[in-house]
Each structure stands twice: as C-alpha cells, then as structure tokens.
Amino acid sequence: MKKQITLFSGALLLAFSLQGQGLKDQDRKAIKSMCGCYEVSFEYAETFSPIEGYEKKPGYRASALEWVELLEDGENRISLQHVLVVNDSTAIKHWRQDWEYESPASFAFVGDNTWDFHQTPSPNLRGTWTQKVYQVDDSPRYAGSATWIHADGKHYWENATPSPLPRREYTKRSDYNVMVRGNRHEITEYGWVHEQDNEKIIRESDQKDQLIAQEKGWNIYRKVDDAQCALARTWWQENHPFWDEVRAAWDTLYQREGQLNLAREVDGKPLYVHLSQLEEKDAKRKEIAALFSRFASEDRSGVGK
Template sequence: MKRLTLLPLLLLTFSLVTYGQTKKEKDQKAIKDMCGCYEIKFKYAETFSPNIAYEKAYDYRAHALEWAELITDKDDEISIQHLLVVNDTMVIKHWRQDWQFQNQNVFDYTAKNTWRVKELPKEHVKGQWAQKVYQVDDSPRYSGSATWVHVDGKRFWQNKTDAPLPRREYSKRSDYNIMARGNTVKLTDYGWLHEQDNDKIIRESGKDDALLAQEKGYNIYTKVADEKCKVARDWWKENNKVWKKVRQEWDNVFAENKEVKLKSKVDGKMLHQHLFALDNKASRKDIRTIINKFLN
C-alpha cells in the first residue's frame, strides 16, 4: 500500500523537476536566439509630458548592421557581445548583455555616473534571469531581474530599471539625468525586438524624482545571413582576448566596490577611447591602470 502511495508522489516530483528544466531550457534558447547577424532599425518618439509647456523632442530614427557573438554559454550564465559593422568594412565594439540565472547581485544606476551594487532577496529571483547591460568599454550601464515568459507562442522578458542617458541623447540633452527604462525583450518570427517604454527623469538630491517626458522606443532586429557580418566575426577572433581581460578587470572592480563612480574623461578622452587604443597583447595590469584612472 505504501508503494502505491509513493509512486504517484514520485511521478509528480519527477514531472515538476522535468517541467522546471524544460522552462530553463526555453529561457536559454530565447536568449541565445538573439545571436547572429542583424539589420537594426532604431525608432524613438516622445509621447507625453506632465508639463503642458514642454516642447516635444524630434523623433529619432537610425539603422545599423550588427553581429551578436555568443561569448559565454554556461548553464546559469549566457553572454552576448554586439559588434557594429560600418560600411561593410569597419567594426566597432558595441554593447554587451550578460544573462545570469537566479542572480542576486545587480547594479543600480543612481545618478552622476554612479552605480551601486544591490543584493536581491533569494526568493525574489527564483526562476528569474538578470540581464546586465554594459557599455562599449564594458563599464556598467543598467541591469534588472525578471522572469522569461513563454505563452501562446510568445517569448518575452520585461523589466523596469534606471539607466544613464542613451548615447543618442547624452551629448545633446541636459534637461534630465535619469532614464527609467521599461525594457521588453521579445523574440519574433523576423528576429527579435527591444521595445521600450521610457521615463525621462530629473533626479536631484533631497527632492522627489520629477518626470520630464515619456517616450516609446523600438529597436527592431531583423535576422540576415551571417555572411553579411563576416568582417565582425573575423574582428572578434583577432580581438576577443584583450576584451576578455577587460571584462575580468571590471569583475574585479565590482568585487572590490559596492559603489562604482566613473569620471567622464581623463586626459581629455573618454574611457572607451583609452581602451580602444590598447594593443591586443595588453596586460590586465595595463587595463586596470586605465580603469583606475576613471574611478572616483
């Protein structure tokens, strides 16, 4: 009788474990499906402001060709490096996204080029993936944790998190200093979509955050033949070792500091300009020396 009672329980336990593994595998596939060669269209438009006198900014449109290289493929960690292809011949190292399963440590952008390490409760991140987005020099940009959803043929991940101004605006705008990014990463039949519902926030010490304007954004990634991005694939083969060292040094920076504040320029140059000028054989010591100059 005990055997008969235990059998359904064991079968139920096995089914739950199997379902959990299947869900995680679906998550992993969705993330890795963002790899490859893509033609991208960037579309942004401001939609609302609580200030009736606010003058809406011009809509933003751009396009690009980009290779997304899978550089880490582990059970609990997936990393994708994005590389821009310019005029079919030039390659520019672009942003990077790391995905970590049930990761409790994320970095919050506070303001003034400052990021603070935040520990999330273990129960909060159960079954979730943290997306950590890094700038072209592998310094932090924004991060957040949420659950991948697979339902009715749809695959998506949603999160809201604070970030510095995007590159398309930080050199042109000074009327706000925080972008609260509403990120939706969605896999599609043509590739994938980064849909954004963003709040442009004015953050000042001792005051409540003030909303300047809201915007809608679409980064539309359309999959094309990998051959179109061959120059980027070749570039990464030649340069990936030095950038692995850069990532390792940034990992050390965050292991040593609960808060990271960066200077905008050193010797008249931004951080990426210093790192892009490095020889492929640069040592980790050389890299850390450069990064240290930017740490406040």
C-alpha cells in the same frame, strides 16, 4: 497514510523541478536565438509630457548591420557581444548583454555616473534571468531581473530599470539625468524586437523623481545571412583577446557591495579613448586594471564595504 503523503510530496516536487528545467531550456533557447547577423532599425519618439508647455524633442531614427556573438554559453550564464558594421567597411565594438539565471548579484544606476552593487534575497529569484547591459568599454550601464514568458506562441522578457542617458542624447541634453528603461525583448519569426517604454526623469537627492517626458522605442532586429557580417566576425576573432582581458579586469572591480562611481574623463579623455590606445599596444590585464583604478572613485565606490 504518512508514507503516502511523503511519496506524493516527493513526486510533486520532482514534477515541479522537471517543469522548471523545461522552462529554463526554453529561456536559454530564446536568449541564444538573439545571436547572428541582423539588419537593425532604431526608432524613438517622445509621446507624452506632464509638463505644460513642454516641447517634444525630435524623434530619432537610424539603421545598421549588427553581428551578435555568443561569448559564453553556460548553464546559468549566457553572454552576447554586439559588433556594428559601419559603411560596409568598419567594425565597431557595440554593447554587451549578459544573462544570469537566479543570480543574486546585480547593480542599479543611481545617477551621476554611479552604480549601486547589491545582492538580491534568494527567495525573490526563482526562475528569473538578470540581464546586465554594458557599454562599449564594458563599463556598467543597467541591469534588471524578470522571468521569460512563453505563452500563446510568444516568447518575451520585460523589465523596467534606471539607466544613464542613451548615447543618442547624453551629449545633447541636460534637462534630465536618469532614464527609466522599460525593456521588452521578444523573439519573432524574423528575428527579435527590443521594445522600450522609457521615462526621462530628473533625479535629485532627497526629492521625488520628476518625470519630464515619456518615450517609445523600437529596435527591430531582422535576421540576414551570416555572410553579411563577415567583417564583424573577423574583427572580433582578431580583437577578442584584448577584450577578454578588459572584461576580466572589470569583473575584479565589480566584486563589491556598495557604490561604484566612475569619472567621466581622466587626463581630458573618456575611458573608451584610453582603452583604444591600450588596444593598439595590446595591453594586458594589469595595465588595464591600473587604468580602471584611475577612473573608479575610491571615496564613493564602496571598496572594502
């Protein structure tokens, strides 16, 4: 009887393993299906505030053509780079999203241009994918973990995580300092949708977060012929060696546990301006890393912890 139980347990574990691999293959297919050329519409509107007399801010609406490049296609790591096409004449490096399977290493935005890098206990990671989102200069933005859901013909991933203010507001507003992003990525028959249920909050030390407004967001990616993104594809082919060096320099800086605080400006210029100047001179990793060390605050970054 003991032998029979052992054989049954082994068969059950094998069945679960095969089932898990099948789900993982579906996950990878869903993530990689976000690559290609898209017409994108961006729409945001505030929906609710608990503050009496709060005046809702105007909604935001924009559209763009965007190329999503498959940078890395590993078994446990998939990286996607977004490149915008502006006025059919200019390509601009946009955000990047990395997807890591059952990855213990992650980071969380805590406010004041500071991120906490940490390790998640392995029992909490089974079947999860961590999405790490990076800004145009490949500095951190936000990260969150969840499982992909494949049910009733739907394929989606959703998570809520703190982040800096969105680019559409961070130069215009000072009445809140953290956005808790409710992110839902769903694959559709026409492309994919990045649906958001966001909370705009005031976060201060030793005090409870204060919600000032909630917001609904719809970023709809409609697949079009790849030829429409030829400009972005060519730009990336010509410029990716420099950005490969930038990512490698960041990866070295990200190997930490503890906080990373980044200065908003050095010598009166934000990081992306410095990087643009380095890109023009085709700078290499050592020079890029030296620039990053000027932006990373030694006394608050957790270096050496």
